[in-house]
Amino acid sequence: MKILLTGASGYLGGKLCNALLLKHGYSVRILVRPTSDLSALPSPTTAGALEIVYGDVTDYQSLLAASSGCQVVFHAAAVVEPWLPDPSKFFSVNVGGLENLLQAVKETKTVKKFIYTSSFFALGPTDGKIADENQVHHENFFCTEYEKSKAVADGIALQAASEGMPIVVVYPGVIYGAGKVTAGNVVAGLLIERFNGRLPGYIGYGNDKFSFTHVDDVVEGHIAAMEKGQPGQRYLLTGENASLMLVFDIAAVIAGTKRPRFNIPLWVIEAYGWVSVLVSRITGKLPLISPPTVHVLRHKWEYSCEKSKRELNYNPRGLKEGLAEVLPWMKDLGLIKY
Structure with missing residues (x-):
């Protein structure tokens, strides 16, 4: 069985590629751009079941060639940022890329299972409740593009x-864990800022809630969705619902450091975000915090993964266990000190 994976150069996609190849022994073809960083992936010489093809999800012909002869598709490629100077990229990649790949799969006619990596954001905020797979985005407002x-x-x-x-369709929560420190690994980025003194207080007052999920659990959830998931079904690959305040508190206990002593109001964070956006337009470096990020923090995003536990045998670890693995990894790499 040949598997096509898009997004293998990303944080989640790279982890999924390694697990499919090295842990589960599948044959994997990855679609990557010529400029993609593949340093986190095994080389084709050491992982003979890895095949690299070059293309882009916005290029239909490259998708048609990549999907030819494949029986399974994992579509994990996406632009994952809270803000971009050119918001059209979100739609050309995240929407157009999916449309292109779906059409390519229809034309090749060999694919028996298509695993699409969506996001908890696709379901919308859950203010006042814990949502499941039945929730559909209300579309009254969007915090980010x-x-x-x-x-x-x-x-x-x-x-x-x-x-x-x-x-x-699978819906990961806020993913964290060892791996690339990208916008898809936002928890690592925030912990780096926290432990290096650039984020001296809590963000807000703990009114935010997110469903945090370890990257390795999300990866196994994807593979379970391929092996056990039913076509047409939706599965939440989420985990413990908690605030960023709790994340910082757990991290402080694990590291044996003091907890933050004060809260930074969201209006201050938003003002900083606007300054960061202005700086970004000059330097070209994307900001860690932007106004859309603050809009997200003003809502709750709590979800239940009970369906995935029942049907996929999904078993996400808690924040305390997950962060106890992440912090030493970050320390060993010199990303943080404690």
């Missing part, structure tokens, strides 16, 4: 499922 693009793409995926595409 990323959120909007994933909600639109979610509708496209569900429509494809209704038309007979063997698609399984």
Whole structure:
């Protein structure tokens, strides 16, 4: 069985590629751009079941060639940022890329299972409740353009499922763990700022809530979705619901350091975000905090993964266990000190 994986150069995609190849022994073809950083992946010489093809999800012909002869597709490629100077990239990649790949799969006619990596953002905020897979984004507002693009793409995926595409949609929560420190690994970025003194207090007053999930658990959830997931079904790959305040408290206990002594109001964070955006437009370096990030923090994003536990045997670890693994890894790399 040949598996096509998009997004293998990213944080989650790279972890998924390694697990498919080295842990589960599958044959994997990855679609990457010529400029992609593949340093976190095994080389084809050491992992003979790895095949690299070059292309882009916005290039239909490259997707058509990449999907040819594959029986399973993992579509994990996405632009994952809270803010970009050119928001059209969210839609050309996150929406257009999915549309292109779905059409390529229809044309090649060999794919038996299509695993699409969506996001909890596609389901929308859960203010006042804990949501499950039945939630559909209310579309009354969007905190970020990323959120909007994933909600639109979610509708496209569900429509494809209704038309007979063997698609399984998975919704990771806030992913954290060892690996690339990218926008997809936002917890690591915040902990780096916290332990290096650039984020001296709590962000807000703990009114935010997110569903945190370890990257290795999300990876195993993806593979379980391929092996056990039913076409047309949606599965939340989330974990412990908690605030960023609790994340910082748990990290302080594990590291044996003091907890933050004060709270930074969100309006201060937002003002800093606007300054960061202005600096970003000059330097070209994307900001860690931007106004859309603060909009997200003003809402709750709590979800239940009970369906995934029942049907996929999904077993996410708690924050305390997960962070106890992450902090020593970050310390060993010199990313943080404690």
